Amino acid sequence: xxxxxxxxAFHELLRRIVSGSxxxxxxxxxxxxxxxxxxxxxxxxxxxxxxxxxxxxxxTHDPMKLATPEAFAADPGLVWRFYAYRRHTALAxxxxxxxxxxxxxxxxxxxxxxxCLTQNVDALSLRTGHPPESLRTLHGSLFDLxxxxxxxxxxFHCNYSIxxxxxxxxxxxxxxxxxxxxxxxxxxxxxxxxLLPHIPVDELPQCPKCKxxxxxGVVWFGEALDKEMLRSIDQWVAVxxxxxxxxxxxxxxxYPAAGxxxxxxxxxxxxxxxxxxxxxxxxxxxxxxxxxxxEGSAADLLPVLLEPLIGKLEKPKAET
Ligand SMILES: [Zn+2]
Numbered sequence: 326x327x328x329x330x331x332x333x334a335f336h337e338l339l340r341r342i343v344s345g346s347x348x349x350x351x352x353x354x355x356x357x358x359x360x361x362x363x364x365x366x367x368x369x370x371x372x373x374x375x376x377x378x379x380x381x382x383x384x385t386h387d388p389m390k391l392a393t394p395e396a397f398a399a400d401p402g403l404v405w406r407f408y409a410y411r412r413h414t415a416l417a418x419x420x421x422x423x424x425x426x427x428x429x430x431x432x433x434x435x436x437x438x439x440x441c442l443t444q445n446v447d448a449l450s451l452r453t454g455h456p457p458e459s460l461r462t463l464h465g466s467l468f469d470l471x472x473x474x475x476x477x478x479x480x481f482h483c484n485y486s487i488x489x490x491x492x493x494x495x496x497x498x499x500x501x502x503x504x505x506x507x508x509x510x511x512x513x514x515x516x517x518x519x520l521l522p523h524i525p526v527d528e529l530p531q532c533p534k535c536k537x538x539x540x541x542g543v544v545w546f547g548e549a550l551d552k553e554m555l556r557s558i559d560q561w562v563a564v565x566x567x568x569x570x571x572x573x574x575x576x577x578x579x580y581p582a583a584g585x586x587x588x589x590x591x592x593x594x595x596x597x598x599x600x601x602x603x604x605x606x607x608x609x610x611x612x613x614x615x616x617x618x619x620e621g622s623a624a625d626l627l628p629v630l631l632e633p634l635i636g637k638l639e640k641p642k643a644e645t
Contacts, residue, residue, distance in 0.1 A: 329618050330603075332629065338595060338617075339633040342568045355435045358569045359562075359589050360427060361582060362443040362450070362623075365574020365600055369624035370418040372447055391509065392545050397473075401538055402498070402524030407509045408541040409502030412467045413493060415447040417505065422638060423573070423623035428455035429635040440561045444575060444582055446543045451489065461554055463582055469542025470495075472532035485534040486542065498528040550581065558585070567592040573599045574623045599626045 328334065342356045364372075388407070390396055397404045427450065431439050442461045443450055448468050450460055468490055474483035494503035501508055511519040530539040544550055562585070570589035577583040590596055596616045603620040612618060619626050628638040 329612055329616065330620070331617075332619075335597070335617050335619075335630055336633045339569075339631070343634065354565075355438045356569075357565070357567045358430070358434065358439045358571065359567055359585065359594070360439070360441045360571040360573060361575060361577060361585055362427070362441065362445060362573045363575020363577070363582075364445060366423050366443070366623045367418075367421075367445050367447050367449055368574065368601075369421040369423060369622045370449060372415060372418050372449070389546060392543070393547060394545055395547075397540055397545075400523075401526060401529055401540075403509060403521065405499060405524070405529050405541075406502055406521065407507075408467060408543075409494065409499035410505075410507045410509065411446075412495075413503050413505055415449070415467055416491065416493060418449070420449040420453045421624035423627040424449050424453045424455070426627035426631050426635060426638055427573075428453040429638060430631055431456045431459040433635050437561075437564075440558065442558065442582065442585060444579065448489065448491075461558055463544070463550055463554070465541075465543040465551075467541060467543060470530060470539040471542050472535060472537050473540050474532055474535040474537025483532060483535045483537060485532050485539075488542075495530045496528060498524045499530075555581065562588050562592060565592070567594040570594040570596045571599065572596060573627070575600070597630075599623050599630070 342358075345354060345356075391404050391407045427441055431441065436458075439459050440461065441450070441455070441459055442463055444463050446462065446464050446467045448466050451457065451466075466488070469486065469488045470490055471486035472483040474485075475481055494500040508519075508521055511521075513519055526538060531537070532539055567589045570586055572586055575582070577586055586596060590613070596613065598612075598616075598618040599621070600618075601620065601622065603618040619630065628635075632638075
């Protein structure tokens with residue numbers, strides 16, 4: 326049995342997977358690799374997560390309470406200030422070598438061989454030129470906008486949405502956030518939240534079709550993930566054997582994302598965990614005899630681990 330963190334043994338496995346000799350029955354078919362990415366992938370770009378340990382960054386308004394449909398209904402201006410700031414922080418950093426390694430993997434394998442699920446809403450994978458057809462943004466994107474418009478009886482819903490809108494500021498009322506000021510975390514000298522001037526609804530991002538409010542295209546607490554996207558993932562999983570499941574920078578505790586690890590395992594996948602605390606995780610106990618776990622930053626690990634499939638990763642040129 327190979328060591329769970331032996332790079333050479335992992336490279337050997339990758340070579341067997343691409344040569345089709347990992348399973349006699351599988352000879353001649355394309356490899357199938359799935360990845361599940363979390364905040365740890367973007368951490369190496371300098372982007373902190375607003376969930377979990379860094380929640381204290383947003384010390385005056387609890388981000389858990391801002392990322393809800395109820396908060397948006399109560400004060401869309403406050404929620405938009407929070408998201409305008411998050412858009413700004415995501416735009417202010419660059420994708421790292423981990424994002425580029427995954428994008429290169431997507432381009433190196435035959436079509437349909439790689440499916441990359443990400444819980445990140447920062448669009449950093451997209452900015453590497455990762456082929457969108459092999460990317461599923463489970464929790465949406467900070468740069469997607471959609472209309473909340475409906476008529477009073479709720480029978481009509483405006484279906485307007487726009488993807489990958491990197492405009493900064495979206496509207497003049499959100500200019501402060503676009504300059505890197507987190508207004509939702511400004512405090513008085515006594516440390517109390519500063520009462521921010523209310524932004525009138527008509528000064529917030531507006532639907533060009535029906536003039537209703539636009540909201541960030543992210544999945545908020547209490548909201549369901551996009552059904553069509555989930556169906557497309559299930560269809561990919563159902564095609565047949567999965568050779569490899571990469572679990573990158575996520576403690577994989579959030580469902581349904583976490584469930585994909587088990588689905589991949591049932592489909593025959595070797596599970597590979599890449600995480601800063603891979604050696605500590607309770608997941609180590611759940612490590613199967615064929616599984617791997619590598620401790621470290623995804624930006625350092627992915628280019629090295631995937632080298633048999635993607636070659637030496639070139640220093641990223643300018644973003645596409
Ligand atoms: Zn609309």
